[in-house]
Amino acid sequence: AQSVTQLGSHVSVSEGALVLLRCNYSSSVPPYLFWYVQYPNQGLQLLLKYTSAATLVKGINGFEAEFKKSETSFHLTKPSAHMSDAAEYFCAVSGAAGNKLTFGGGTRVLVKP
Amino acid sequence: GAVVSQHPSWVICKSGTSVKIECRSLDFQATTMFWYRQFPKQSLMLMATSNEGSKATYEQGVEKDKFLINHASLTLSTLTVTSAHPEDSSFYICSAKGPGTTSYNEQFFGPGTRLTVL
Numbered sequence: 001a002q003s004v005t006q007l008g009s010h011v012s013v014s015e016g017a018l019v020l021l022r023c024n025y026s027s028s029v030p031p032y033l034f035w036y037v038q039y040p041n042q043g044l045q046l047l048l049k050y051t052s053a054a055t056l057v058k059g060i061n062g063f064e065a066e067f068k069k070s071e072t073s074f075h076l077t078k079p080s081a082h083m084s085d086a087a088e089y090f091c092a093v094s095g096a097a098g099n100k101l102t103f104g105g106g107t108r109v110l111v112k113p
Numbered sequence: 114g115a116v117v118s119q120h121p122s123w124v125i126c127k128s129g130t131s132v133k134i135e136c137r138s139l140d141f142q143a144t145t146m147f148w149y150r151q152f153p154k155q156s157l158m159l160m161a162t163s164n165e166g167s168k169a170t171y172e173q174g175v176e177k178d179k180f181l182i183n184h185a186s187l188t189l190s191t192l193t194v195t196s197a198h199p200e201d202s203s204f205y206i207c208s209a210k211g212p213g214t215t216s217y218n219e220q221f222f223g224p225g226t227r228l229t230v231l
Binding site: 032034036041042043044045046049090094095099100101103104105106108 | 117119145147154155156157159162204206208210218219220221222223224225227
């Protein structure tokens with residue numbers, strides 16, 4: 001079985017501050033890990049993915065995530081938040097259940113001016 | 114590349130009627146498509162996996178006879194909500210994975226369809 005836990009359903013950051021979204025996973029096989037962003041009433045857009053090539057993964061819009069096997073974590077960061085980063089972020093894992101993606105509960109990011 | 118569309122983007126229907134939602138991969142062939150349901154302020158819940166030319170595989174608790182899925186071609190999957198009721202009101206999102214796209218089980222998502230049943 002595979003599962004994903006996102007710590008914190010809501011995160012509030014000031015514009016220009018560090019964004020840190022936490023994701024821990026469970027998988028019985030080496031996982032593929034993804035971060036997606038969802039804007040209101042829209043589908044999901046891929047931010048970045050871990051596929052075992054490199055533990056530090058850089059994505060779009062200045063986001064990056066680091067895979068830490070010992071901690072079973074894949075936290076998402078962005079050095080400086082922008083107002084346009086306000087959205088819902090989902091961490092997902094694939095691998096143990098074939099093609100399926102298992103999503104975390106999501107973290108809503110609010111950016112304060 | 115790897116664009117997925119959904120139609121309609123929103124639909125309002127009366128209780129008891131059926132609604133069909135289309136999911137298309139516009140620039141690649143999708144051997145596998147997925148249908149998700151998302152309630153307000155919640156995560157995505159996988160409803161079913163559809164493979165081109167074969168029957169869909171439904172997740173536990175999803176009614177096969179209520180949510181009919183057809184994946185008749187490599188670019189089109191449809192979800193039909195039969196005899197819709199207000200509790201079926203939700204945001205339905207499809208995604209696609211195909212041989213022409215990046216591997217590692219990456220899925221490309223459609224923009225979603227908002228269904229409201231009166």
